[in-house]
Amino acid sequence: MKQFLLLCAIILISCNQKKEEKHEANPEPQTTSEGQYTHNGISYNIIEDPLKEAYFGEQHLHTAASMDAFIAGTRLTPADAYRFAQGAEVMINGKPHTINRPLDWAAVTDHAEFLGEAYTLMNPGTPGYDSEAAKSMREAPDLVTALTVYKKYVLDALAGGNAHPDFWQGYEAVKSQWKKNIEATEDNYKPGKFTTIHAYEWSSAPNTANLHRNVFFRDTNLPDMPFSANEGASPQELWDWMKIQEANGVKVFCNPHNSNESKGMLFPEVAMNNKPIDETYAKTRQHFERNLEMMQTKGNSEVVPQFWPNDEFADFENAVSLQKYNGRVFEKHNFVRYGLTRGVKYHEELGVNPFKYGFVGGTDSHNAAMSNVEEFNYVGHHGMADQTALDRSRNEQDGEMYNRDMNPGGLTGVWATSNTREAIWDGMHNRESFATSGPRIKVRFFAGNGYSPSYSSYEDMVKDGYAKGVPMGQNYEGSESPDFLVWAVKDPIGPNLDRIQIIKGWVENGEMKDKIYNVAASDDRLKADGTVTPIDAPVNLKTGEFNREKGDPELMAVWKDPEFNLSQNAYYYVRVIQLPTGRYNLFDEIRNPDVKYPDDTQKTIQERAWASPIWIEPKK
Amino acid sequence: MKNILKEPLVHFLLLGFLIFGYYYLKNKDTKLEDNSIIIDNTEYDYLLNLWKNQWQREPNEQEIKAFLDQYLRQEVFYKEALAMNLDHNDIIVKRRLSQKMEAVSNDLSAMIQPPTDEELKAFYNKNKDLFKLPPAYTFHQVLFLNDENNLDNTIKEVKDNLNKGLEIPKDRKTKLSIPNVWTSKEATDIYKTFGDYFTSVLDSLPQKKWVGPIPSGFGQHLVYLSKKELSQIANFKDIKPYIEKEYQYQTELEMQNKVFEDLMKKYQIKLTSDKIPSDIKKSYQN
Structure with a gap:
């Protein structure tokens, strides 16, 4: 607690004091400058960098204000979650826990569907507080009881057509909790130092197909109440509501997640009203939906080996056991690469791409533990279900998958001119964002004409990147084959990089295709034919330490597509692969000699980053 | 009265x-x-x-x-x-009953009047530890990658040149995107970029002089530490709203404890069980 208070004091001070730049040694011009920023009538001096900096944060997180998290034992509030994100110690499942590296920004995305119940559950004296259902939710002493309670009051109520357990007090209760979330988000905003974004989750799952979307607001012009799946379970109803918000001046977008659990419904051929996807649908969807959550605790949604057998890195945090539950069997339609390719095919058919998404990563933690993504620092994400190494090694996550198939989750990097709410929101809205599987790898990606094969400085490279082309998230509009400029730097506390790949998806004579190109590899391993000599950088399985000698800390390339065709609808995105590190189960086993994960659990992984695509959209 | x-x-x-x-x-x-x-x-x-x-x-x-x-x-x-x-x-x-009783005592804090400036100042003076800033560092750094040719000699040469007042070589400016100049940064910020070893040795470096190499996850760094701001107490004026929040929070805690202690005085605590460790038993004797 003391640490946290200290931190607050520092933040307050750093906001109030104007720092003077002193060049005592070898003076040189700075590209960054100090600017004035005003929020709620208070003025702040903040650093602005026209070349943009990568700010790392969380965009998918549940607290006790999500009723499922509450039942599982979480009592941390949105305010607690923001404190955790800034480095304060909190109690997770009764044990003190701290994030390894504080975040630059964060958003709490509690389920809108049960906000009202959460308010009643957490506020003594409110009507319904002492109801039987509320009491049993609050007092569930163990996992089995919690699950029984969850089934009895939530799942059975849903199945019986009741959106709410009996102690729900109506929309005033929903508004009360939404207001509390808003207050916590405002209280923790420290412009220039730590950004918070007003947000919530719309959790529609028709026939258990996961169509969830997280909804993000740019400023404090906010609705009285979020729109939940209870008010409308189809994405079109959500967009209709967003349209009304826009008419009121609210700036809002949403990001879908867990396409891997979508039963083919996230990237569909027909809308939920059974009408084929048309131009209006596509336009509306592209307007409101800006990023896909590439990875989170319930799996990596990029690709799976069974449909992409030629992708040697496809076997990564696929959460395969989720197929055993709810009939969420893998099909090609469920994965991000399919969605992107189907999107460019829709562009060919309709003139608009409904699936024009950038990438973000999140945890979806139900412990209020913002971006607790480091494998060596993982303490589970689902209350009592996965709180100990033993629980993680043998329990299932009820109705979802095995705990050992879950992972600590992903992270989002946003390229922004400053660490302010508007700049971070704009960065995500413009899709100048990237996802990582947890590490703080930074990746830049440009398409343009006339890039140099190498630059004498990082700044020259970035300036040229913007001056002669477009960054990730945009359309390349040139009339000749583009140069793709790609650059990545390692996580300072992780191993070196293995390689950078560019993944291309396109439509050729009506057929959807995709292909992976290796464009840079560490230790000069990229061969003329585009293949890469394997690298042996083993993890020490006794200590969990990764190899520190192999690979390179930075990779950069300017690449041209040998089969570029300006008249083809296409996209290009980037995947950066890191050298191997220990997975959390390895650290669990090292620290708890009695715990043994089943043999099919991978002990090491190759973490990665994904930069948002650049599109080629030929004019008809 | x-x-x-x-x-x-x-x-x-x-x-x-x-x-x-x-x-x-x-x-x-x-x-x-x-x-x-x-x-x-x-x-x-x-x-x-x-x-x-x-x-x-x-x-x-x-x-x-x-x-x-x-x-x-x-x-x-x-x-x-x-x-x-x-x-x-x-x-x-x-x-539930004890929770209810505690809730009643919590409500007392709502009866506390907002503090006057004097009270706030007294609180600030009494609890300066709460308003201490961690040390901050201002430094320049120049990065060399571990696999550079002739690494040791290059580092030595650049270090000599820098100590003579020459500029940072162009190809080492913002190398790997890491800024050369770091102004008044706290340890937690430095840790995010340079990792724990670099952060831990920074404090003991001589000032106003290029020294190194110091390793980090990226490679080897030459470092010019120009300013160390020791841990200091934040200015009352600058953090007054924060002190107010703190005052409220600490008073609440204090009051809860006070009520508990006062109520405890009404009871004689007798720990007759012989299974309670004796040190703990002692702590309950008035």
């Missing part, structure tokens, strides 16, 4: 008196029959106000029905439970 008014126990007793007084008056005219539950005007107004306080508006008919239902349900079960002596030594009842 002023001191007595400030005494938490006095607040507590006063509040208790009000609560019991309310119930006394409320029940005075009601002939209590064990198997009847009466909702008279007083009771109804009480429930209505409870509802209105919570929702800040008038309830509609459905909502009135709902809170009456809820009250009756609770009352019926409550009376039955009392009749069956279920309250006696029940752990849940104990917990």
Whole structure:
């Protein structure tokens, strides 16, 4: 607690004091400058960098204000979650826990569907507080009881057509909790130092197909109440509501997640009203939906080996056991690469791409533990279900998958001119964002004409990147084959990089295709034919330490597509692969000699980053 | 007198008196029959106000029905439970009652007047540790990658040149995107980019001189430490709103403890179990 208070004091001070730049040694011009920023009538001096900096944060997180998290034992509030994100110690499942590296920004995305119940559950004296259902939710002493309670009051109520357990007090209760979330988000905003974004989750799952979307607001012009799946379970109803918000001046977008659990419904051929996807649908969807959550605790949604057998890195945090539950069997339609390719095919058919998404990563933690993504620092994400190494090694996550198939989750990097709410929101809205599987790898990606094969400085490279082309998230509009400029730097506390790949998806004579190109590899391993000599950088399985000698800390390339065709609808995105590190189960086993994960659990992984695509959209 | 008014126990007793007084008056005219539950005007107004306080508006008919239902349900079960002596030594009842008592003492903090400037200053002076800033560092760094050719000689050469006042070589400016100049940065920020080893040695480096190499996750760094701002107490003026929040929080904590301690004095604590470690036993002896 003391640490946290200290931190607050520092933040307050750093906001109030104007720092003077002193060049005592070898003076040189700075590209960054100090600017004035005003929020709620208070003025702040903040650093602005026209070349943009990568700010790392969380965009998918549940607290006790999500009723499922509450039942599982979480009592941390949105305010607690923001404190955790800034480095304060909190109690997770009764044990003190701290994030390894504080975040630059964060958003709490509690389920809108049960906000009202959460308010009643957490506020003594409110009507319904002492109801039987509320009491049993609050007092569930163990996992089995919690699950029984969850089934009895939530799942059975849903199945019986009741959106709410009996102690729900109506929309005033929903508004009360939404207001509390808003207050916590405002209280923790420290412009220039730590950004918070007003947000919530719309959790529609028709026939258990996961169509969830997280909804993000740019400023404090906010609705009285979020729109939940209870008010409308189809994405079109959500967009209709967003349209009304826009008419009121609210700036809002949403990001879908867990396409891997979508039963083919996230990237569909027909809308939920059974009408084929048309131009209006596509336009509306592209307007409101800006990023896909590439990875989170319930799996990596990029690709799976069974449909992409030629992708040697496809076997990564696929959460395969989720197929055993709810009939969420893998099909090609469920994965991000399919969605992107189907999107460019829709562009060919309709003139608009409904699936024009950038990438973000999140945890979806139900412990209020913002971006607790480091494998060596993982303490589970689902209350009592996965709180100990033993629980993680043998329990299932009820109705979802095995705990050992879950992972600590992903992270989002946003390229922004400053660490302010508007700049971070704009960065995500413009899709100048990237996802990582947890590490703080930074990746830049440009398409343009006339890039140099190498630059004498990082700044020259970035300036040229913007001056002669477009960054990730945009359309390349040139009339000749583009140069793709790609650059990545390692996580300072992780191993070196293995390689950078560019993944291309396109439509050729009506057929959807995709292909992976290796464009840079560490230790000069990229061969003329585009293949890469394997690298042996083993993890020490006794200590969990990764190899520190192999690979390179930075990779950069300017690449041209040998089969570029300006008249083809296409996209290009980037995947950066890191050298191997220990997975959390390895650290669990090292620290708890009695715990043994089943043999099919991978002990090491190759973490990665994904930069948002650049599109080629030929004019008809 | 002023001191007595400030005494938490006095607040507590006063509040208790009000609560019991309310119930006394409320029940005075009601002939209590064990198997009847009466909702008279007083009771109804009480429930209505409870509802209105919570929702800040008038309830509609459905909502009135709902809170009456809820009250009756609770009352019926409550009376039955009392009749069956279920309250006696029940752990849940104990917990709820003690929580209720604590909640009453928490409410006392709502009675605290906002502090005056003097009180705030006194609090600040008394608790300076709470407002201490961690040390901050201002430094320049130049990065060399571990696999560069002739690494040791290059580092030495660049270090000599820098110490002669030459500029940072162009190809080492913002190398790997890491800024060369770091101004008044705290350890947690430095750790995010340079990792723990670099951060831990920074404090012991000589100042105003290029030194190194110092390793990080990226490679080897030459470092020119130009300023160390020692841990210092933040200026009262600059963080006044923060001190106010802190004052409120700490006073609340203090008051909760005070009430607990005062109440404890009313009881003689006898730890007769021989299984309690003796050190712990001692701590309960006044």
